[in-house]
Amino acid sequence: MSGAGDSEIRELYRSTILDHARTPRRFGRMKNPTHTAQGINSLCGDKLEIYLTVQADKIVDVSFDGTGCAISLASASMMSDRVIGQSIIEAMSDIELVGDSLNGSSSATLPGSLEALKGVREYPSRVKCATLAWHALGAAIESDGSVATTE
C-alpha cells in the first residue's frame, strides 16, 4: 500500500482490533439479563444490544450482539473483557474515560488493552463507532430501556 500516513491506518486496523472484530468475545444474546440497552449509530447503521447481569452493584456477566463495523465490534468485544467483574462505579468511570480519550477532550491514556483503540483518534468520523458500545453500556446501566445513539 502506497500513500502517506500508512502507519495511521495500520494503527487503526491493528491486529488486536481485527482479531476482536473477527472473533468477538462474549458475542450472543444473554438469557436473563438484569439490564439491557440498544446502541444505534445512524451514520453507518451499526446496531448493538448490550446485556448485563448486575448483582450487588457488580457486573457479573456481560454480552452483546448486533451488527457493526470492525471498530465497533472490536470495541464492544474489548469492553466486555474490560468491564466483566467491575463495579458499576468502575464501569461508569471507564465509560467516561474512553469517551473523553477518544474524542480528544482528554489526553488520558486508555486503560489496559483498550489502548488498542487509540488509533481511532486520528479518524474523527470513526470515533462514534468506537464509543457506540460504551454509550450503550451506560444506557444499559441506567436501563431506562431507551435507545442510545452516538450523536
Added chain:
Amino acid sequence: MSGAGDSEIRELYRSTILDHARTPRRFGRMKNPTHTAQGINSLCGDKLEIYLTVQADKIVDVSFDGTGCAISLASASMMSDRVIGQSIIEAMSDIELVGDSLNGSSSATLPGSLEALKGVREYPSRVKCATLAWHALGAAIESDGSVATTE
C-alpha cells in the same frame, strides 16, 4: 437634479403623466356598471377597480377608482379617455398593443395620447404599474369577477 439619464426620468414623469395622475379623468365609482373588475399590483399595493357600461358590444361608459402611484393612475385615466366609445374588439386590441409595447415584446408605437406612457419602458419594474389598468380592463370585459394581477 444631477446624475446621468435625467432625461429618462423626466420622460417617465412628463407633465402629461403628472397631470393625469393629479386629476384623473372619469375617477369614481359607477352606479350600475355592466362589467367590473379589480386589478392588484402586489409589488406596491396598487389597487384599481374598473367599471364599464357595455351596450351592443360598445363601451358606452367607463370609470375607475382605487389607489395607485402616478404611473398607474395616469395610465388608468388615459385608458378611460382612449376606450370610451370603442367597441369591445377595439379595446381588446388596444390592451394587447399597450402590453406588448410597454414590456418590450413589440416595437409598435403606442396609439394617440398613450404615447406619453412610453417612458415607462426604461423602468421595467414600473411596467406593471402602467399595465395594471389595462389588465383590469381586460378582466372586466371578460367579467368573470376575478381579480387581475400584473404578475
Added chain:
Amino acid sequence: MLAEEQRISMADRLRADFPALHQSVNGRPLVYLDSAASAQQPSCVIDTVAEYARHDHANVHRGVHTLSHRATDAYEGARDKLAGFINANSRREVVFTSGTTEAINLVAQSFLRPKAGPGDKILITHMEHHANIVPWQLVCEQTGAELIVAPMDDSGTLDTDALYALLDERVLLVGVVHVSNALGTINPVEDIIREAHAREIPVLVDGAQGVPHKAIDVQALDCEFYAFSGHKMFGPTGTGVLYAKEALLDAMPPYQGGGDMILEVSFDKTVYNELPYKFEAGTPNISGFVGLGAAVDYLLGVGLETVSELEKDLLEYMTARLSELDGIRLIGTADNKASVQSFILGDIHSHDLGTILDHQGVAIRTGHHCAMPVMQFFDVPGTARASLALYNNRDDVDRLVSALTVAQEMFA
C-alpha cells in the same frame, strides 16, 4: 460610548468589507438603505461560501470520507456558532430552517396544530409581518382556532396592557415581533414573555429584525421560540434558525419527513433522530449555513454593542434630517426604535418616490413591507422605508434627503 469621530471611522471601515456597496447605480455611488429587506454580505461571508464549494463540499452527516467529514464539521460548526450567538442552552435547541418564515410555519404546524381546536386562540400584535400572521391563519383554518390581535397606538407602540388583558386560558401561544420591520418599534418582549408565562402561555418571538441589530440572549429572554433569518444578518439567503426550548422540541412531532431526520426506517415503523436533526429533513443548505457561521464571526468581531450604538446614532440623525422636509409624515415614531424609518412625502406615492430615488442611486423599499395590517391601520397604501445597517453612514442619509428634495421638485 464611542466619540463621534470614532463612530465615523468605524462605519467607514466596516463599509469597506461589503463589496456590493462599492458600485454605481444609475451613474451615482450606491446608497443602500434597504437592509431590513435583505442585508449585503461582507467579503468574508462570500469567500467562505465559495471556498467551501471549491474545497470542502460533500453531503453531511452520513459520509466517512474526508470531504464529507469536513462539510459536516463546517456545517455543525456553524450551529455551534449560532447557539453561542443567541446564547442557547444547547446546540440541540438550534434548528436550521430556510428562514424566519419556515421557522414560524414549523411551530405553527408541529407545535400548535396538534393541540389547537375551536375556542382556542393565538394572540399576535397589529404590527406583525405576514410571516407571523399567515401561518397562524392557516392553522386557524385547519383547526377552527381563532387569531386575535393586540392593538397599537398612532406612534406604532404596542398597547401592552391591552395585550395582557387578552391573555386568558384559551390562548395557546403569543406571537410577537421583536423589532417591527415596517415601523422600527422595539417591543418589550421581556415583559410580554414574563406576563405570558405568569399565565403559562408560551411565546414565539419573530426576531428577523432583532438579531442584526442587538445582542440576543434567548435564555435571558426565556421565550419558548425565537425565529430569525440569515440574510438579514449579513449571511446568505436560504438560511434561518428556529431556536426552541428542548423540552418543547422533544414533545413535538417532526415537521417534514425524509433523510437525516430518522434513525431507522422500515415500512412498519420509523424512529426519529435526536434533536435538532428530527426537524431537519433532507440535505440542508450546507454552504448557506457555513456562510452564516462566517457572518456570526463577523458580527461578533464588530461587536453587537458597537452595532447598536452606531445604528442608534445614525437613526437619530436620519429622523432629524427627514423631519426637516416639507410635508413629510413619519410612520412609526415609538420611543424605543431600531434602524428603520417609514414615511410618506406629501402626496407622492411611495412607488414613484422609490423610482425617483433609485434614479439617483438611492435604494429604499416602498410599498406594504409585508405588513399590510400596519398599512391598513395607518390608512395608507404603502410607505417609503429607509433602513440602516452597520455599514451605513451620515453621507447615506444626506444623499437620501437630497434625493427626496428632487422628488418634491418633480412633483411640485
Added chain:
Amino acid sequence: MLAEEQRISMADRLRADFPALHQSVNGRPLVYLDSAASAQQPSCVIDTVAEYARHDHANVHRGVHTLSHRATDAYEGARDKLAGFINANSRREVVFTSGTTEAINLVAQSFLRPKAGPGDKILITHMEHHANIVPWQLVCEQTGAELIVAPMDDSGTLDTDALYALLDERVLLVGVVHVSNALGTINPVEDIIREAHAREIPVLVDGAQGVPHKAIDVQALDCEFYAFSGHKMFGPTGTGVLYAKEALLDAMPPYQGGGDMILEVSFDKTVYNELPYKFEAGTPNISGFVGLGAAVDYLLGVGLETVSELEKDLLEYMTARLSELDGIRLIGTADNKASVQSFILGDIHSHDLGTILDHQGVAIRTGHHCAMPVMQFFDVPGTARASLALYNNRDDVDRLVSALTVAQEMFA
C-alpha cells in the same frame, strides 16, 4: 455516439471545470465517487453565486430599486431556465423548494393530506429513498391512510406487474423513484404513469437522481409531480424544484404562509398570490437559485445526451472492473441502470471499507444511503456505493479498484 478517445478527452475537459476535484486527500489526488450524495460544482456556478452576492443582491419581487430588480431578474431567470430544462409547459408549474425532500413533503401535506382518510392508500416501491417514504408515513399517521409498497426482485428491478395489480380505486397517489440512489435502477416511469393514469391515479416521480444524468421532459412523461434537488445536479445546496401540473397546484391550499405567497392580507381575509408564488412563502434562497440557473446552463452546454453516454460507458467499465474482485457482491444489477454501483466486499463492513478507501484518497459512500428498506430487503446493514458524474473517468475507477484490493489485503 462518441469514439472512445473523444469520450476520454471530453471527460478530462469537463473535469477541469470542477475545482474541488483538483486537490489531494490524505496525500493522494482525490477520486470523488460520491456524486449521488451530492455533486461538486463547476467554477461557473461558484462564481455566479459569488458575483451575485458582490453586485446584485437584494430581496426579490417587492423592490423598485435597481438591485432588487436585478436580483428578481436573476432569480426569475433561473426559473425560466429550469422550466426549459425539464420542458415544463409553463413557469407557473416550477415551484422552488429547498430540495427534493421539501418538494415531496409539500405534495404530501398540500395535495394528499386534505383528501386522505382511512381506507385510502398511497403506493410507493420497495426501493424508495427515505424522502419518498417518511412524508407519506406522516400523512398516514395524520389521516389514517395506508402506505403500500410494490415489490422488487433480487436484481433490484421493480416488479411492475405487481405494482399495477396494486392500483385500485383507493390509491390516491403513486410515488416512484426515477433512478434509485442505492441500486442505480432506472424505473420505467413512462409505463407506470400510463398505467396509473388509465386508472385516474396521479403519479409523483422522485427525480433526485434523474435530472443530473438524463434529459427530462415532464410533458412527455405526463407525471403530475416531479421533484428534484439542485445540489445533485451541480448546483448549490438548499435548492430544489417541485414541478407540478398547473391545475393541481391551483386546487391545492398553500403549504407555508408568509410574505410573497399572498396578494393581500388582513386579519379577516387573506388572498393568495398566483402560481408559483402561492407555494413560495418568505424570502427564497435567491443566490442558490441563481447558482442553479448557472448549473442548468452548464449541463445544457455539455448536453444531457453526452452526459448519459459518458456515464453509461463508465458505469459498464466500473461494473466489469468491480466484478473482477474476489468475494465481491454487487447489489443492484438491474438491466437498466444509471451511474451508481452498490457492493459488499467479502466480510469487510462497508464503513471500514469507506475509511480505508478514504485513506487512499478515494471517496465513496457507505451505509444505508437513506434507503433502509433496500438494506432490509438484501439483508445487509449497509453497502459501499460508488457513484459517477460527468467528471469521472476510467482512472477514477482504476483507483477505486486498487484501493479495494488494499482493503482486502488488510482484512485478509
